[in-house]
Each structure stands twice: as C-alpha cells, then as structure tokens.
Amino acid sequence: MQTKTQHLNKYYFKTKRMFLGMQGTDGLLFKLLIYGLLIGIGFVYLYPLLYMGVYSFKSLDDLLNPLVNWIPTQFYTGNYEQANKVMDFFSTLMETLYVTVLPALAQTAVAAVVGYGLARFDFKGKKIIFVLVLATFIIPPQVTLIPRYIFFNELNILGSLSAFLLPATFGQGLNSAIFILIFYQFFRAVPKALEEAAQLDGAGHFRIFFTIALPMALPAIIISFLFSFVWYWNETYLAAIYFGDALTTLPLQLQKFVATYQKMFPAEMGVSGGNQLNEGIKMAGTVLSILPLLIVYFITQRWFVEGVDRSGITGE
C-alpha cells in the first residue's frame, strides 16, 4: 500500500513538473501541447469549410455511396452549375457589392470625420456625445427597426440602397460605434505636431483634416472599410426587411435557396434523383455565397488580423 501511494505521488510530481513546473516555454512537452491544441482547434475551425468544399464536389452517386467519405471519386462540377443557376450568381454578386461597398464607404468616411472631431477638439458636451456613441452599440437594431421602417416607407426609400446608405452616412449604420472608436483611438495616438505646424502656416481645420490627418489614417481607413464591408455583406436580417424583393444579396439568396430551387426545378412525382435538391447542391450554394468574402479575406487578411492591434482598438 505504502509503495503504491509513493509511486502515485512520484508520478504525480513528475507530471506536474513536466506540465507546470517548467520555467520558460522551451520544454518539449509544452511545445507539443501548444501545437497540439492549436492544430486540433484549427481543425475544428476548418472542419465545416472542408466539409462544405468536399460535399459541393460530390455527384449524386458519391453522396449516396457510404464508402465515399472525404475524397469524391470524380471532380464533379454539376452542383455548382445548378447552384449558379438558382442563385443567379454574377448578377447577385454585383448587387451584393452594390449594397455593401457603398454603405461601407459612407460609414468609414463619416466615422473618420466624427472620430477626428472627438479626438482632436474639446467642446461642451463631448463626454455626453462619447457616451452616447458607445451606447448606440448596445441598442439592438430591433428596437429602432419599426420606426425606421415606417420612416423609410414615408420617404419611399424602402427597397432601395438608401435604406442602408442613409443611416450609414450619418454614422448610424451597422456597428458604427466601433468604427468611430477605431478612428478616435487612432487619431489620439498620432502626434499633433504636424497638424499644429500646418495651423501656424494658416491652414484651416478642414484642410488639415483632408490633407494631413486623413492620409495618415490609412491603416484605420482600410480596417474600417474591410470590417464594415464584411458586416454589411453578412447582414441578412435588416436587408430582408428593408430591401424586400427589390434588392437581393448572396446570403439572402442562400436563405431562400430551397424555395427558389423548388420553383425552378419542380419535383416530378415518382421520379427520384435527376432534378432533386441534394446536399451537394446546397453546399455548392453555400460555398458560392461565401467565396467572394473568402477571396477578399485571403488577399487582405494581413489587415484584418494585424489591424486590430495596429489601430489601437484595445487602448484605454
């Protein structure tokens, strides 16, 4: 009995030393643990994407064949042809870009102006305004949705881009508070010297803003635009209500994928296979709806992941 507990104790201390007692992080076990965790969790993150990608290339035979799991027997693009037809990919893509890029630009522009104003000037009620800016972040869009809907209806801009563009232009778009905060932090971190020199030379505040401050803020502009773009792209709740049937986006097309498919290819009674909607086609539709974003992300990911600390969003 004695020896058993001793043994256990020995193992306990040994493992404890291996895991925790090691000073520094250069121990082999520690490294293994870190990489193991990172790769494992990374796989969990990528798994849905891999699954989507693989299934979108599976033909009906592959889908039904239980032996075919991760590698399709043939490179089958029929799913994409169907999904492309159902979603009307290229014209929808153009429309999506239209309703995401313009509000994102407007939002970034106004956030830069407001953020600059808050960071560089002291005026009465600034604190109140700052608190209100932050408060707009926690107001759920549902609360203001109905009055805005009625209001837009009276202005007759429901179903047009203005329903997104107008609030964005006045700093009330999606998560506008975050973008104002980004610019606020950025301009506060930038030294004032250059602007003061320009002021001594007699340049006005607006000229200084456009010729000196704005070019400096390029990192903040890029990161704001990208985030704004992505968030507007993925917004389906407000888009569905404000745009109705007049405008559509790729995520919205994906939302009604099944319905559209059944309208385009009515299921023939008794005939199985052929035209029926299968998960391969659905996955192809999902891939199509995120593919443009993925491409944008892989080109600009440096800005996304480094931008968050560069723009100083975490500063106090």
Add this chain to the structure above:
Amino acid sequence: MKRLRNNRNITGLLFVSPWIIGFLIFTAFPLLYSLFLSFQQVKITTDGIKTKFVKFGNYEYAFTVDGTFLDKVQTYLQEMVISVPIIIVFSLIIALLLNQKVKFRGVFRTIFFLPVIIASGPVIKELIDQGITTIPSIEQYAIYQSLNDNPEGFFNGILLYLIKNLIVILWYSGVQILIFLAALQKMDKQIFEAAKIDGASNWEFFWKITLPSLVPMIVVNLIYTIVTYSVFSLNPIIEHIQKNMFKVDTGYGYASALSWIYFLIIAAALAISVGAMTLKRKKNYT
C-alpha cells in the same frame, strides 16, 4: 484667446455634427417612437397608421398570452449563460497559446479569425442543418447516447446543447481572440523577467499578473460577446419579433413592446456581468 477657443469649440462640433444629426433622426427619435408604439395598438389603414392607447396591454400580452415568447427568452438566457463564459475563456486560451513563440502564428491567426468573415445567418443555418457543427462522429460514443436518452435533466440539457453547438459557439470567438492577443502583446516584458527572478512560476505569473491586467479587456469582450450574440439573426427571439411585426392581430405595437422587453433584458445582462467583473476587480486592488 477666448475667441480662438470658441472657434475650436465650433469646429469640433462641426466635425461631430453628422453623427449628432444621424443620432437624433435615426436612433433617438426611433427609440422614443418605438417606446410610444409599444403602448399602442397599431393598425395600418389606407390613410396611414392608426394608433390606440392600450396602456400596458402589449406587455401583459407578452407575459401572459404569448407563451412562446417567454419560452424563447428562457432558452436564450440559458444558452447565453453557457456560451458567453465558454467564448471568453476559449478566446483567452487561444490568445495565450498564440502569444507563445509559435511558428506559423500568422497562419493560425488567419484560421481563427476566418469565422468572423463567413459567419452570416444563412451560412450558419446551412451548416447546422447539415449537422457539421457538432463534434465529428460524436453519435458513436456511448456518452452521447446516454445523454440523448434522457435529455430532461438540467446538466444533460447543457451537455447536449454544448455537443450539438460546440463549433458554432467557438466560431463566435474570432474578434475576442484578437482583442486579447493585442492586449497580451502590449504587456510589459520586464514584469515577466522581474517575476521570474523572484521565483514565480508561469502558473503563478498567469494568475497573479496576466489575468488581473487583462480584466479591462475581459469586460470589453464580455460586452462585445453579449451584444453580438443577442443581435445575431438566427436568434429565436429576433425571429419572433419579426414574425409579430408582420402579423395582423399583433402588429407594430406588440413587436415594439417585444423589442423593448428584449432590449431591457440585454441591458440587464450587460449590467450584471460587467458589474460582477468590476466588483471583483475592486476587491483585487484593496
């Protein structure tokens, strides 16, 4: 001098003015108007909108007649209480891992941030429908089957929810990881050296120095997580509000009342969680 200051005062206001105008038109006024609507019965006629004052009728309806709303609020709160701490702890762990000297840090960061880019409502819904968001091949394990056989128990319910939605929960952590990581990288390396000389182990260092200094970031992430979790378009309460908005017998008035109840719930959740964090922080300093 005073004039110059006055001048700067006005210029500052000019810069902020687009936001002030927008706030009044698109946020403050709608907020008040929807509060007004929530006490009214709203009918849409050909001459426009007709309202009738019904006192707390809409609110009473939500808590007494409309059984589904309360059910949905309850599940929403339960799921949030489970998910939010998981998201915060998980993103903190990932940030700590990425803060080590690992190779391919950029690649890992790219992967962990990926969900932020693609996680729109319809995409997630498609993934959930396909059953991709569960732990792969979990059904084969005995523990899952025994849980699935009696899903009534409180802990069983939680575990089942976790198993079924783990990937989605983890997918919410992209931005939080980056915020933690940025804060970790800003930490002073000299404190670490000093603590090491004094004989502190990594473990002690984490609990006594790293974690307390991260508290402000935890609060930021807490707010961000609760807000994004609550306004995500797959949230059943949001769907419920939307459904009632276009229903004939309930309409705008009732939907406004629902959205205000929801708003107050979110605000309370934020106040409680942030309050708890800051209280703890004060205790640490005394």
